[in-house]
Amino acid sequence: MIRPLLVGATGLVLVGAAWALLVAPEEAIQGVPQRIMYVHVPSVITAYVALGVVFVGSVLFLWRRDARWDHLAHAAAELAVLFISMTLISGAIWGKPVWGTWWTWDARLTTTLILWFIYVGYLIVRAWAPGSRGARTAAVIGIVGVLDVPLIHWSAILLRTLHPQPTVLRPEGPALPASMLVPLVVNLAAYLLMFAALLAIRVRQERTLTALVDALEGA
Amino acid sequence: MGFVAAAYLIVTALFAGYALTLVGRQRLIADLAEAAGLQEARR
Numbered sequence: 459m460i461r462p463l464l465v466g467a468t469g470l471v472l473v474g475a476a477w478a479l480l481v482a483p484e485e486a487i488q489g490v491p492q493r494i495m496y497v498h499v500p501s502v503i504t505a506y507v508a509l510g511v512v513f514v515g516s517v518l519f520l521w522r523r524d525a526r527w528d529h530l531a532h533a534a535a536e537l538a539v540l541f542i543s544m545t546l547i548s549g550a551i552w553g554k555p556v557w558g559t560w561w562t563w564d565a566r567l568t569t570t571l572i573l574w575f576i577y578v579g580y581l582i583v584r585a586w587a588p589g590s591r592g593a594r595t596a597a598v599i600g601i602v603g604v605l606d607v608p609l610i611h612w613s614a615i616l617l618r619t620l621h622p623q624p625t626v627l628r629p630e631g632p633a634l635p636a637s638m639l640v641p642l643v644v645n646l647a648a649y650l651l652m653f654a655a656l657l658a659i660r661v662r663q664e665r666t667l668t669a670l671v672d673a674l675e676g677a
Numbered sequence: 678m679g680f681v682a683a684a685y686l687i688v689t690a691l692f693a694g695y696a697l698t699l700v701g702r703q704r705l706i707a708d709l710a711e712a713a714g715l716q717e718a719r720r
Contacts, residue, residue: 475685494684539693544688551684663702671710674716
């Protein structure tokens with residue numbers, strides 16, 4: 459089940475990249491750099507989905523004390539860091555030709571960087587405090603850290619910022635022509651599928667690893 | 678075009694890097710499974 463999922467996700471990522479780079483129209487004002495949108499927006503939405511999984515897994519772990527929920531939250535947190543890293547890096551590379559700077563300490567960029575630090579902190583806790591105590595501490599960080607997501611979303615709407623207003627996740631619907639929206643949706647589907655495949659592999663590894671360590675310690 | 682190429686290359690490198698960590702962890706699991714099997718055999 460996991461292998462076809464991974465092969466399908468890889469194929470869709472390649473199709474999405476080819477569509478974004480070769481087929482999608484060039485934006486009139488920004489020109490070629492706007493094609494970074496097809497990486498940047500799917501990365502951030504996938505990161506939000508990963509954080510949703512961390513939140514649910516952490517809450518259920520603290521409530522039920524079932525290690526399976528902890529494995530899910532831990533795996534999703536690793537992937538959240540991966541996708542937030544993609545968001546920050548692709549955003550910086552997009553910012554340079556369009557804004558004239560790689561980075562600026564405006565509300566949206568800063569809150570996104572804080573989110574990255576929170577979940578890197580989560581992974582540091584997992585690495586340095588193994589066992590149930592580390593798992594409980596990480597679960598609390600995982601739950602509290604998600605509170606930064608609405609701050610990030612609303613920062614571009616409520617505060618003065620260089621970052622543009624949301625063009626996809628907005629109540630009136632996406633503000634993009636179909637020729638750009640379709641490749642964006644394809645790339646988003648590809649990233650979500652890749653997230654699902656990597657999550658499945660990582661959760662299975664975590665369960666196997668825990669069972670083996672328990673077997674070796676008990677022997 | 679250079680900025681777009683850089684963005685796609687870095688994202689590809691991040692995906693590939695994460696995939697490599699999964700491969701490394703899978704090898705660790707295989708080593709542990711072997712050790713657990715040997716312990717079981719000794720008993």
